[in-house]
Amino acid sequence: MTRKKPWNRINSPVYSISSAQGTSYNMNICTYATAVSMQPKQFIVAIYEHTKTLELINQSDGMVLQLLAETQYRLIPLLGQKSGKKIDKLARLEKRGLTTDWRGYKILKDALAVMELKIINRYPAADHQLFLCEVAAYKNLNDGEALSLDTLRAKQLIRI
Numbered sequence: 001m002t003r004k005k006p007w008n009r010i011n012s013p014v015y016s017i018s019s020a021q022g023t024s025y026n027m028n029i030c031t032y033a034t035a036v037s038m039q040p041k042q043f044i045v046a047i048y049e050h051t052k053t054l055e056l057i058n059q060s061d062g063m064v065l066q067l068l069a070e071t072q073y074r075l076i077p078l079l080g081q082k083s084g085k086k087i088d089k090l091a092r093l094e095k096r097g098l099t100t101d102w103r104g105y106k107i108l109k110d111a112l113a114v115m116e117l118k119i120i121n122r123y124p125a126a127d128h129q130l131f132l133c134e135v136a137a138y139k140n141l142n143d144g145e146a147l148s149l150d151t152l153r154a155k156q157l158i159r160i
Contacts, residue, residue, distance in 0.1 A: 014147040016079055017047065018064040018105045018114075019056035025090045025106045026052045029080030031149060032128065033065060041135040043117060046128040052084030054129060062118045062136065064102070066111040068147040075108070076157045103137060113140045 002009065015030045032046035045065060047054045057063050068075070075098075078089060090106055093099045100109040107114050117133035124130075152158045 011148045011150045014068050014076075014149065014152065016066040016068055016075075016108060016111070017045065017053055017057075018066060018107055019053045019060070020105050021056045021059045024056060026056055026084040027066075027079050027089055027093070027106070027108070028053045028084065029076060030065070036132070042120070043115070043133050043135065045117065045131045045133060046125060047131065049127050049129065057119070057131070058122075058129075060119075062116060062133070063131075064105045064107055065115045065117055066108055067113045067115075068108070069110055069112050069142060070145040070147045070151055072108065072110060072147055073151055073155050073157065076152060076155075080157075102139065107141075110142060112142050112144055112146055113138065 012031050015033050016027050017030045019026050028051060030045060030047070033043055036042050036044050043065065045063070047057060078092060082089065090099065093108070098108055098110065099106045102114060103116050105116070115135050116137040118136045119131050119133050121132045122129060149158065
């Protein structure tokens with residue numbers, strides 16, 4: 001019998017959030033995102049407290065949810081284990097030629113797909129804030145397999 005907690009048994013996709021306010025940008029990792037409505041298409045996204053991403057999103061009306069490709073697992077240390085308050089993640093990504101512009105946001109050009117989300121409502125949730133969002137636009141960028149929690153576990157990038 002597995003020793004994993006029930007919520008750690010699920011092989012969820014790994015996303016990145018791209019946030020923007022004026023000329024300030026940030027990206028982070030997000031695994032707490034799920035579709036909650038078919039028509040109109042809506043998502044709930046949970047953003048960790050005390051992050052630059054949350055600061056930028058709280059000053060705006062939207063964000064971009066990027067479905068990461070399995071080959072992008074090497075971005076996890078930068079996007080998920082470093083603080084945008086301490087380093088300029090976008091400068092590092094741009095220096096490596098990994099970004100492009102889409103609808104006023106910086107996005108990862110090797111992501112599988114991107115969705116522009118417009119915030120409908122916000123809810124406190126312990127150590128996260130939840131955002132109910134409507135999909136305003138989307139674009140499929142690349143073919144391939146989605147990055148998942150199982151890949152991050154196999155690469156020992158997360159411990160759950």
